[in-house]
Each structure stands twice: as structure tokens, then as C-alpha cells.
Amino acid sequence: MKLLRSxxxxxxxxxxxxxxxxxxxxxxxxxxIKILRIGxxxxxxxxxxNKENDDDDNRLLDELDDSAHKKTIRSVAWRPNSNILAAGxxxxxxxxxxxxxxxxxxxxxxxxxxxLLAIIEGHENEVKSVAWSQDGYFLATCSRDKSVWIWEADExxxxxxxxxxxxxxxxxxKHVVWHPTQNVLASSSYDDTIRVWKEFDEDWECAxxxxxxxxxxxxxxxxxxxxxxxxxxxxxxxxxxxxxxVWKFDGVNEDSEDIWICESTLPxxxxxxxxxxxxxxxxxxxxxxxDGVIAIYKEDETLKGxxxxxxxxxxxxxxxxxxxxxxxxxxxxxxxxxxASDDGHVNMWNVNKN
Amino acid sequence: xxxxxxxxxxxxxSDADENESTDMEDDxxxxxxxxxxxxxxxxxxxxDPEHPLSLAQLAIVNLNNIEVIDSGxxxxxxxxxxRITPTITHCSLATLIGLGIRVRLERSLPSRFRxxxxxxxxxxxxxxxxxxxxxxxxxxxxxxxxxxxLGVVSNMLSTCK
Numbered sequence: 171m172k173l174l175r176s177x178x179x180x181x182x183x184x185x186x187x188x189x190x191x192x193x194x195x196x197x198x199x200x201x202x203i204k205i206l207r208i209g210x211x212x213x214x215x216x217x218x219x220n221k222e223n224d225d226d227d228n229r230l231l232d233e234l235d236d237s238a239h240k241k242t243i244r245s246v247a248w249r250p251n252s253n254i255l256a257a258g259x260x261x262x263x264x265x266x267x268x269x270x271x272x273x274x275x276x277x278x279x280x281x282x283x284x285x286l287l288a289i290i291e292g293h294e295n296e297v298k299s300v301a302w303s304q305d306g307y308f309l310a311t312c313s314r315d316k317s318v319w320i321w322e323a324d325e326x327x328x329x330x331x332x333x334x335x336x337x338x339x340x341x342x343x344k345h346v347v348w349h350p351t352q353n354v355l356a357s358s359s360y361d362d363t364i365r366v367w368k369e370f371d372e373d374w375e376c377a378x379x380x381x382x383x384x385x386x387x388x389x390x391x392x393x394x395x396x397x398x399x400x401x402x403x404x405x406x407x408x409x410x411x412x413x414x415x416v417w418k419f420d421g422v423n424e425d426s427e428d429i430w431i432c433e434s435t436l437p438x439x440x441x442x443x444x445x446x447x448x449x450x451x452x453x454x455x456x457x458x459x460x461d462g463v464i465a466i467y468k469e470d471e472t473l474k475g476x477x478x479x480x481x482x483x484x485x486x487x488x489x490x491x492x493x494x495x496x497x498x499x500x501x502x503x504x505x506x507x508x509x510a511s512d513d514g515h516v517n518m519w520n521v522n523k524n
Numbered sequence: 525x526x527x528x529x530x531x532x533x534x535x536x537x538s539d540a541d542e543n544e545s546t547d548m549e550d551d552x553x554x555x556x557x558x559x560x561x562x563x564x565x566x567x568x569x570x571x572d573p574e575h576p577l578s579l580a581q582l583a584i585v586n587l588n589n590i591e592v593i594d595s596g597x598x599x600x601x602x603x604x605x606x607r608i609t610p611t612i613t614h615c616s617l618a619t620l621i622g623l624g625i626r627v628r629l630e631r632s633l634p635s636r637f638r639x640x641x642x643x644x645x646x647x648x649x650x651x652x653x654x655x656x657x658x659x660x661x662x663x664x665x666x667x668x669x670x671x672x673x674l675g676v677v678s679n680m681l682s683t684c685k
Contacts, residue, residue, distance in 0.1 A: 182664070241669045244662075260666050296666050314666070344662070361661070374565065410660075415648065442638065443661070460638065460661075489601045489636035491661070512635070514628065 171466070171483050171521045172507065175211060177226050179204050183242075186299075187510045188255075189498040190248035192321070193231070194508070195255055197243040198518060203234040203267075205284065207499040207514075213520040221318035231282040231355055238265045238286055244298045247347035254327040255284065258297035264290040264311055266327055290330050292319055295331035299345040303353055308333075310355050312343035318357050318367070320374055334374040336367060349392045349403070358404055362454040364407055364417070366428060377428040378415050383489045385410030391449045408444030408453050414457045414467070416477070420442075437479045450505055452523055454480075456494035458509055465523055481521065487511035549620045557596035559634070564590055567625050568631050573676060578683065584608050584621060589644060596638065604629065605640045609647045611661040618648055623667055624680040626645055637661050 182199035189195075192209025196202075196498040207229050234257075241260035248255055255267045266288040268279070274511040279406040294315035296323040301310050309321040309330065348355055355367040355374075364387050376510060386409060392509040403419040404421070442460035449455050455467045455477070461467035466481035490513040498506055564587045570582035579585045585608055594602035606625055610618045622641045629639050642655045657663055667673050 242665060259668055296662075298662065314663075342663075360656075386656070480544075485599070488599055 171464070171481055171507070172213075172231075173211070173517060174215060174520055175208075175224065177206060177208075177516045178514060179206070179226065179230075179516055182514060183512045184369040184493060184510040184514060184516065185242065186245045186498055187508055187516060189508065190250070192501055193248070195248060195257075196510065197245045197246040197368075198514070199242045200514075201236045201239055201241070201242055201243060202253075203246060204466050205232040205234070205255075206228060206289050207231050207284070208387040208518065209516060211267050211506075212500055212502055213504050230416070232269075232284050234267060234284055235286060235473060236291070241296075244297060244444050247300045249287070249302045249323075249327065250304060250310075252306055252327065254287070254306075256300045256302065256309055256343045258300040258311055261311070262291070262293045262295050262297060264293075264297055264300055264382065265311075266330075267291065268327060274316075274490055287322060287326075288328055288330065290321065292332060295344075296319065298343060301346045301348055301355075303355075304350055308348075308353070310346045310348065310357075312346045312357055314342035316340065316342060318343055318355070320355075322337055322432075327509050333372075333460060336365075336374055336376065338365060338376050339363070344386065345389045347390055347392065350405075354403070356392065358390050360386045362387060362409075363447060364405070365389045366430065367403075368428075377423045378430045380405075380407070380430050380432070382417075383407065383411050383413065384395045385411035385443070388443065388445045389447050391447050391455075393449050405430075406436075406447050406449055408447040408457050408459065410439045410443040412442060412444060412459075413438070413442055414440075414447055414455065414465075416455075416475070418475075433475045434477055436467050436477045439463060439479050439482055445491070445493050446493050446495045447499050448507075451499075452478065452496075452505060454521070454523065456495050456497065456507055456521075458486065458495045461489045462486050462489060462492060464492065464495065464507070464509060464519070468524075480524065483507075483519075487513045487515055487517060489510055531660050532546055536679050548657060555598065556592075556595050557594035558602070558637075559594075559603075560587060560591060563592060563606065563629070567606065567628055569684050570621075570624050571680045573624070573680055574598040575611075579608075579621065579625070579681050582611055583609060585625070598634070600636060602637050603640065604633070604637055604663050605642070605648070605676075607644045609644045613649050614647065615645060618643065618650075619657055620673075620676065622654070623664065624665060624672070626658065627668065627677050628681055628684060 180198040185198040194206040245258040252502040254268045267284040269284045293313040296314040312318045320334040321330040339359040345358040367377040368377045392409040414436040416434040418427045444459040464483040470476040494510040589607035591605040
């Protein structure tokens with residue numbers, strides 16, 4: 171894999187990033203959220219001269235009001251098909267921001283600004299992750315208070331009604347993620363498990379508990395490529411036990427509970443906690459964590475469930491830990507990888523698919 | 525403890541070279557590795573949160589329970605493992621002591637160091653629970669933003685030079 175760009179954005183840890191419609195949002199311990207225009211960068215754009223002339227300041231569209239949160243901003247998420255960003259903080263609140271309609275070809279920084287639309291309160295302590303459902307209808311948030319809250323949002327993103335509080339994890343919840351096409355949610359926890367949640371009769375219930383990791387589960391992500399086939403839902407997960415696992419939905423038992431099995435434990439690559447995993451449209455899984463390694467895995471084309479590590483990139487942020495990785499699609503529909511680190515940088519990578 | 529099995533710990537000889545570690549980050553050339561004596565010196569004088577004594581005086585930390593894996597190369601990840609022994613097996617302040625040690629080391633060591641703080645085997649009735657909490661990056665970060673906790677930690681560290 172090839173480093174395309176490295177953006178120095180924060181003076182402290184970057185915990186989370188999200189990307190939508192050419193725009194990158196970052197969450198940092200320095201209490202700031204930054205919005206960066208990066209959709210125009212492509213895989214062939216490795217000209218040294220280009221890089222040098224590419225000023226971060228020129229790409230920086232906005233820096234959100236840092237008085238909105240009193241503590242670390244832990245997680246950011248763009249609402250699908252909208253101009254809204256949600257941010258969760260250790261101060262136990264979630265902030266909602268909106269931007270004006272924005273055209274990619276506008277001059278950078280020109281009239282771009284995001285305004286604080288709402289602050290959502292309810293969690294008792296640190297919010298650790300926020301995620302929008304694919305239709306943008308639901309916002310899921312999770313916290314050290316051991317609960318996942320599901321909020322129903324109005325169209326403009328100003329009003330939030332809590333429709334469910336899910337309290338079955340026995341320890342704090344590190345991460346929530348929605349299925350790319352269905353209203354199915356996965357939560358990863360300090361209790362070493364992942365729980366899968368589904369809507370039943372207008373309420374939300376735990377459909378399955380995924381046991382197998384031997385440490386905190388930091389993150390999970392649903393498979394994208396098989397979204398057409400309802401019966402083959404899969405999830406990958408990264409844990410403090412340094413492992414990455416793939417889980418597979420395997421039907422329903424007589425008590426009408428979903429059965430999930432651990433289909434694979436991916437080849438061991440990491441020597442420390444895995445903080446982030448991400449599955450792309452081409453079927454590749456990426457993982458990153460404390461050891462600064464970014465690993466890319468590809469499934470065997472004939473033997474499903476068998477995975478090979480096709481790339482192991484060390485010192486991706488020199489000796490710093492990586493907290494978050496994300497596959498993105500640039501303006502030309504090319505798939506690239508982003509990584510965010512304790513060093514305050516977001517790095518942008520071109521990954522060879524083979 | 526799995527981490528520790530990955531590599532044998534190199535035998536480090538203290539050469540009493542008192543490098544100020546905080547100034548090291550710009551220079552990427554190889555240097556003397558940091559050794560266990562230096563780590564011990566950083567944490568020995570931390571005050572116990574409830575006794576008027578230091579962690580070394582109470583034998584909560586001691587030189588033999590510190591391991592360092594450090595190539596000395598300034599662009600490579602290095603590891604420090606500190607095993608602590610609370611004075612009693614139901615010590616409710618074990619996590620606080622561990623947090624104090626972690627904060628002290630994070631502030632003093634270059635960023636390339638990964639710090640692991642664990643209880644010595646059998647020294648605490650909630651050993652696994654305490655170990656897990658002490659090494660959870662996110663919980664540690666959140667604890668360091670808690671003014672009350674940070675106040676107590678600052679007091680513990682006020683006796684460090």
C-alpha cells in the first residue's frame with residue numbers, strides 16, 4: 171500500500187474519523203472537530219509536487235466550535251444523505267451539527283460553516299461511539315454506562331426521541347455499527363462480547379450474543395458486498411486480544427434466537443490491541459491498532475471463510491497507535507483507506523486489491 | 525501476560541546514564557536504551573494515596589518487577605511492563621496507584637513507549653479486573669479528564685522530582 175497524503179490536523183489523539191461526500195470529519199482529545207475536503211485526491215495522485223503544494227489549511231473547511239464539548243470528542247458520524255454530523259464525547263453528551271448545502275467545486279473554505287443544531291443528553295457518562303442507520307432514521311449511541319440508546323431523529327435533525335435503551339451488556343460499550351442495508355445494529359463491549367440487536371414490534375431486542383474474543387471488543391463492521399443476499403450476513407471484529415474475527419449469521423434456533431457462529435479467526439498479524447476494523451465493498455477487511463500496523467485481508471476465492479493477509483504495513487504512523495481506519499470512496503469512485511492516530515494525523519492510503 | 529511471551533526481555537545493564545528522556549524525540553539516531561533502573565527512578569518516589577510513604581518504601585514497586593524492551597532506536601516501539609504489589613489483597617486503591625504510575629510514565633517517557641501496568645500474580649483478589657482497567661486506553665484517557673481523580677494523582681506525583 172502506498173501513502174498518498176498525511177494530514178496533520180490535531181495536537182492530540184484523533185479517536186475517530188468519518189467520511190461522506192468528499193468530506194472528512196475528525197474527533198480528537200483536543201476538543202476539536204475538523205472538516206476537511208479530500209474527495210478530489212485519487213490513487214494516481216502521488217506526484218511529489220502535488221503533495222507539496224497541497225496545503226492542509228487550504229483543505230480545511232471548518233473547525234467546529236470547541237466550546238460545545240467539555241471533554242474528549244470520541245466519535246463522529248455523518249448522517250447518510252444529509253448535511254448532518256453527530257459527535258459523541260466523554261462529557262456524556264452528543265452534539266449535532268449541520269452544514270449548508272455545499273458544492274465540491276466551491277473554493278475551499280468559501281462560505282462553509284457548520285452550526286450546532288442540538289445537544290443530546292441522556293447517557294450517564296462517557297459516550298464512546300455514535301452511528302446512524304443506513305436510512306438516517308435512527309441514531310445509536312453507546313457509553314460507559316453499559317447502555318446503547320436508539321434515537322429517532324426528525325428530518326432536519328433537530329429533534330431526538332429515545333425509542334429504546336438497551337442494557338444487556340455487563341460492561342461499558344466501546345462501539346456501535348449499523349448494517350449497511352438493514353435495521354440491524356452490532357455493539358462491541360468491554361465485557362468481551364458483541365451483541366446484535368434487531369427491531370421487534372417497535373422495540374429493540376438482542377438477537378444474538380457473539381462470544382469468542384478473549385478481551386475487550388473494540389470495534390466491528392458488517393460485510394458490504396453481500397448486501398443483496400439476506401441470508402449471508404457477516405460481521406468482522408477487532409479485540410484487545412490482538413485478533414480479528416469474522417462472524418456469520420447461521421439461521422434461527424427453536425427459541426427464535428439468531429444463531430451466529432465464528433466463521434474465521436484471521437491470520438495473526440497484530441502484536442497488540444486491535445482498535446479498528448473495516449470491511450470494504452470489494453470484500454477486503456482492514457485492521458489497525460496499538461502496534462501501528464495496518465493489515466489488509468482477502469478471502470480465498472474458492473474457499474469461503476479462509477482469509478489471507480495480503481498486506482502488513484508497519485509503522486503506518488511511525489511508532490504511534492492507530493485508533494480508527496475507514497475505507498472511503500473518492501469523487502471518482504475509487505476506494506482508498508484512511509487511518510487516524512494518536513499522532514494527530516490522518517493518513518490516506520492506496521491499497522492494492524490483490 | 526501474553527504480550528510478555530512475545531519476546532525475551534533483553535538483559536539490560538544500568539549504566540547510570542541520566543538521559544532526560546523528554547528531549548529525545550527530535551533526534552532519530554540510535555541512543556542508549558532506557559533501562560529498568562531509569563523506570564524505577566521515575567516511579568519510586570510517587571506517594572501512596574493513603575499512607576505517608578512512597579511506593580518504593582511500601583514495596584508496591586520494586587526494581588525486579590520492571591521489564592523494559594527497548595532497542596534504543598527512536599523510531600521504534602518500545603515496551604515497559606511494571607508489576608505492582610498492593611500492600612493488601614483487597615486494596616481498593618490498586619487502580620488509582622496504577623493510574624498514578626501510568627500518568628507519571630506517560631508524561632516522562634517518549635511516545636514510542638507502550639506501557640503495561642499489571643498486578644503481580646496473586647497480589648489482589650480482583651487481579652484480572654484491575655489489570656484490564658489499568659491497560660484500557662480509553663478508560664485511562666477518560667480518567668485523566670476526571671478532575672477529582674486527576675487531583676488525587678497530582679498529589680501522588682507531587683513528591684516526584
